[in-house]
Amino acid sequence: MAGRAALSMDDGEVAAFLEEGRRAQVATIDADGTPHLVPLSYV
Structure with a gap:
């Protein structure tokens, strides 16, 4: 399996990913x- 097909998730996997509450910070100077840092999160 290669390309986009290797990265696909079913509905349950998408829901689990979004429920994890992942966070990131984007920084610029x-x-x-x-x-200047801005927090980002999945809701």
């Missing part, structure tokens, strides 16, 4: 060197 302003021109003056100040970091």
Whole structure:
């Protein structure tokens, strides 16, 4: 199995993934060197 088919999930797997409450932070640096972080989460 290759490509997109290897990454597919059934409805139960999608629900379980979203229920885990995964979180991430996206960070950038302003021109003056100040970091800017934004939390992201699946709801």
